[in-house]
Amino acid sequence: MKTKLLYHTNSFTYECTATIVAIEGDDIALDATAFYPGGGGQMADRGIITWENQDYPASVISMHKRNDIVWHSLDYPPPPLGTKVVGTIDWDFRYQMMRTHTALHILCGIIWKEFGIQVTGGQMYPDRARMDFAMENLDKERINYIEEQVNTAIEADYPIRVYSLPREKAFAIPDLVRTKINLLPPDIEEVRIVEIVGLDLQADGGTHVNHTREVGGIRITKTENKGRINKRLEIMLDSYNS
Template sequence: MRFWYSGEMTEHLFYQDPLARTFQAEIREISRDRRELVLDRTLFYPEGGGQPGDRGTLQGFAVTNTRKDHDGKILHILESPLPEYMPEHRPDYTPDDTPRRTGESISEGTILTGELDWDHRFDYMQQHTGQHLLSGALFRIARANTVSVHQGAEITTIEIDLQTLPRETLEAVEDEVNHQIRLDAPVRTFTVDQRELEHYPLRRPTSRTGTIRLVEIEGIDRVACGGVHLPRTGLLNLVQTVGHETIRNRLRLSFKIGNRALRDYRERHREITRSAALLSCHPRDLPHRIEAGQRELQDLRRELRLRTEALARHILGAADSPETPRELLLEKEPEELLKALAEEACTDRRRRIILVNRCGGEALWAIVVGEDHPFPQEELRRKVLAPLGAKGGGKAPLWRGVLPEASPERIRTMTRAFLDLWP
């Protein structure tokens, strides 16, 4: 298949042999900033159809992306401007043994050797081909139409025109796709004229006209598509469902496809095995051990809360008469104790107390003024908090917050200011 632009043509090598990794091409155009190249032929697929553009190298110069411009030209985007001449540090050979002497000029007509970033290309061929299998299986098994697709760096998502999908149905779709992978079915691409489309029923109608490129996995899926795919389904290895969510009244399904699925399985297996070893159990017993641990933790937290509340009652009960304004200073105590002390202090209508818990460079504070006394909100803000830059607030009978730069002197200044409200 050839593509014409400006009276010239760029040969789409990526359609002819999707597994090819290197090629030679002639420079046809160089942009003014020498950051974009147009070649007479290329293996670099330009981004489109949800598939990102290829990257790699041209004569060793890094290509960070490939895309089409508004005229349809395939642009190879370089990481840095192409030099006028071959740099001296470059070796006097290329992967295909074509000499490239240092000092040789680089201009239109120069032949370059291109090499794909193969891991990147192969990954997205797996994503694109796997998406075809999944969309085909979703249509056949669940009568779900694919509305949109996103091939991300970690997962591929497929949005369908249903709001829900039973777990058993989704598992049947996954099983069917992995069965088709094991069959190693051929993935065929061919072009037809739009007038011939009636002889090729498509899973999804197309609005394209003229010559249309079709991708077919016999008995599984057939759709108009301009992406780059694997030649056989067996190269997918594995597909697994990893999540789902409802968005815009449609269901979005998330998948790990190909090598991503294998890596995810390996990582999950490693973490599950490690977690089971920490709990001294078999991996299959891990959910039960976690549930038992959660129940035990809840019981311990409940017991700790009751003991903290009892300690707070004891501390406040051992103090002087609650009618006397007082201070209570703590050092590096749990935040739960300060909270319990404040809540216990609120139960006595006569109480007027400032509680401060110094932890490192700051201190947490709580102020309680019982209902038997007017709550001096404005005075607290103006005389106690503002001079020291203390942050916080609340409503009667409790205010609380934080005191930055909580040196003993600053804490003493704060508590003295509070006690001075009742001379």
Template sequence: MTLLFRDDPYQVEAQAVVLAAGPEGIRLDRSLFYPNGGGQPGDIGTLSWDGGNITIIDARKAEPLVERGEQVLHIPAPDTPLPPIGATVTQRIDWDRRHRHMRMHTTLHLLCAVVPGAVTGGQVGADRSRLDFDVPSASLDKDQIEAAVNELIAADHPVRERTITDAELDATPELVRTMSVKPPTGSGSVRLLQIGTDDAIIDLQPCGGTHVARTGEIGGITIVKIENKGKQNRRVQLALRD
């Protein structure tokens, strides 16, 4: 399967061919829909074809089909007609929701650059997002964190994906900031998200999610609250300003 969102996270519409269809989900030969994973929700949208149209209420990772690699399972709304196998469909994602997820996900990487400590959990949301940190200090300063993140946003740093080999990741374990989830390995390469230029990196760590092209596109955030979730565990919640 061709994962179109990896080549261009800004693409909103594309055609595809139906490989399989059932109430449990629809498989296509290529997909715009980001499947739920890495703390980022699956995309929603529609599929339309000659004689039909359905709403996709979720996208999830599915077991690979033989010789077709990674698969996305497009979950249809209950009790709706399914496209016939072999049909050409037009897929459209809910762009407003996807774009908010992109802005939020990139913001969480900036938060990693500002807050010390390993990440113990997190969730991307269209309205609110969060990261949990294992921090040695008893408290985090909400106003200082908000100002620092917004300064990085306003600087309009470039954001890009790059890859390294499994061996290179093993040699640089400090790239992995998460304690609860390890990046997938075994395919020979690992996708990284880099914020900043090669000679002035703001954040660099494994990530397979969708992101904006520059930090200025985020537009500004508010730190909603910081919660104590354990002896050294602090949850930082944030929201976009628009």
């Protein structure tokens, strides 16, 4: 049994019809889902699941992925196994996560390109995000330069491509994994690639926008010294007008 991950092929999918294939208490597994279950610093999607003869929509209160199955925890007793349901994500929240995730890829792409520095961690929040780097020097001049270069890349409107490659072919790409520790499972057979064409290419499992201008712009709002060679940058997004 395996859940088809619709967000992997199209991050703009916000609704889908699916069948319940397993139930554990108030948790349901579906044969397909548009909900991103969280991971890699990106927050899980929010939203509702509906079906026929339901008193009110069931909110998805949490999610987790176990092996190849995505589980959706509901605030409402689920219907029987085999029931057709409709899952609808909170699109505003998802799009914010997509813009934020792409912004972080631009940030680490610029820092790698300019300074050859790896990522040591990261996390997204509804209103901001942070990324940690194996960086010794982070003075005001460098902060301003990084912010300027990131916003220049956003404005350049690079297209973003998402595709998968066989493991051997993927790992033949230099610097594919930008984190200091390789977090990819050792038994993975296909590697999902997110490429900001002309700027950055990384292994990644999250959701992204289609071109960099959708990010809108970023501001580095806070920095922290997390160790002699570990610095944290916190960013916020500017608005995007399509």
